[in-house]
Amino acid sequence: MKTPKRLEPLVQNGLVDEVLRQLMSGKEAVVYVVRCGDDVRCAKVYKEANQRSFKQNAAYQEGRKVRGSRDARAMEKGSRYGRKMAEEVWQTAEVDALHRLAAAGVRVPQPYNCFEGVLLMELVTDAAGHAAPRLNDVVLSPEVALKFHAMLIKQVVLMLCAGVIHGDLSEYNILVDADGPVIIDLPQAVDAAGNNSAFSMLERDVGNLATYFGQFAPELLNTDYAFEIWSHYEKGELHPDVVLTGRARRSEKKADVRGLMREIDSVKEEELNRRRFQLEED
Numbered sequence: 001m002k003t004p005k006r007l008e009p010l011v012q013n014g015l016v017d018e019v020l021r022q023l024m025s026g027k028e029a030v031v032y033v034v035r036c037g038d039d040v041r042c043a044k045v046y047k048e049a050n051q052r053s054f055k056q057n058a059a060y061q062e063g064r065k066v067r068g069s070r071d072a073r074a075m076e077k078g079s080r081y082g083r084k085m086a087e088e089v090w091q092t093a094e095v096d097a098l099h100r101l102a103a104a105g106v107r108v109p110q111p112y113n114c115f116e117g118v119l120l121m122e123l124v125t126d127a128a129g130h131a132a133p134r135l136n137d138v139v140l141s142p143e144v145a146l147k148f149h150a151m152l153i154k155q156v157v158l159m160l161c162a163g164v165i166h167g168d169l170s171e172y173n174i175l176v177d178a179d180g181p182v183i184i185d186l187p188q189a190v191d192a193a194g195n196n197s198a199f200s201m202l203e204r205d206v207g208n209l210a211t212y213f214g215q216f217a218p219e220l221l222n223t224d225y226a227f228e229i230w231s232h233y234e235k236g237e238l239h240p241d242v243v244l245t246g247r248a249r250r251s252e253k254k255a256d257v258r259g260l261m262r263e264i265d266s267v268k269e270e271e272l273n274r275r276r277f278q279l280e281e282d
């Protein structure tokens with residue numbers, strides 16, 4: 001196909017030899033299949049800031065490292081230079097997260113380069129070599145749903161061991177290759193240690209997995225892995241082979257409620273006894 005304007009710098013630079021086709025136009029980016037020498041790769045072209053949606057809101061940015069205090073101040077002020085810096089931080093956030101996660105053994109596409117607002121990465125493919133489907137586009141047996149869910153909980157743990165929370169994990173940002181789920185779309189990835197919303201983001205990511213796979217294996221709807229994972233993380237005891245039960249906190253809460261009811265009953269009883277005693281005395 002004719003080289004799209006945003007990919008021209010990569011062709012001129014020799015990073016890309018040919019643009020084969022457009023794969024997808026998402027909310028945040030347009031994704032192309034490109035040829036780099038003998039390899040077929042994926043090029044994600046980020047849309048301009050004003051065309052992007054929720055992912056850039058402050059809750060996600062908190063705790064992100066910016067090069068120097070001058071840049072940080074400029075970004076806070078929102079000057080032209082500051083906006084340019086913010087744009088650069090956004091565009092490199094995904095490639096940084098991919099490098100970090102690939103090194104930690106998370107199943108993500110191999111990143112190659114980020115140049116002029118374009119991320120070059122491995123094209124995730126299915127067994128036939130075609131671009132892999134999204135998890136949302138495949139029908140699962142209960143057994144496979146349980147297996148994929150367990151694999152993804154393990155990936156979430158590996159990510160958090162590397163200090164990262166996806167922040168937008170769902171059936172739309174997971175592809176399925178011949179070996180199972182591969183996690184994509186990470187420009188909003190959250191720095192777990194420096195972000196006050198980290199736990200609620202983890203809870204939402206893990207909750208999305210339970211809800212999605214719960215359609216195929218309803219027993220997953222009662223699991224609660226987020227709290228358990230986070231407790232290990234906070235104590236500094238999270239490691240890739242941690243054993244998790246997925247037991248819902250709700251059952252503990254119910255026990256608490258029962259305990260509270262008993263407490264109330266005993267207070268009531270005491271009060272009744274006191275009154276009875278008073279009546280007898282009168």
Ligand SMILES: Nc1ncnc2c1ncn2[C@@H]1O[C@H](COP(=O)(O)OP(=O)(O)OP(=O)(O)O)[C@@H](O)[C@H]1O
Pocket residue numbers: 023024025026027028029030031042044109121122123124125131132134172173175184185186
């Ligand atoms: N490495 C990859 N290999 C194969 N397909 C990919 C790859 N990266 C992205 N895609 C395809 O492009 C789509 C959009 O990618 P991505 O989710 O990263 O961008 P996005 O603009 O944030 O999308 P959305 O806003 O719709 O979530 C994916 O759903 C997937 O189908």
Ligand SMILES: [Mg+2]
Pocket residue numbers: 026172173185
């Ligand atoms: Mg996406």
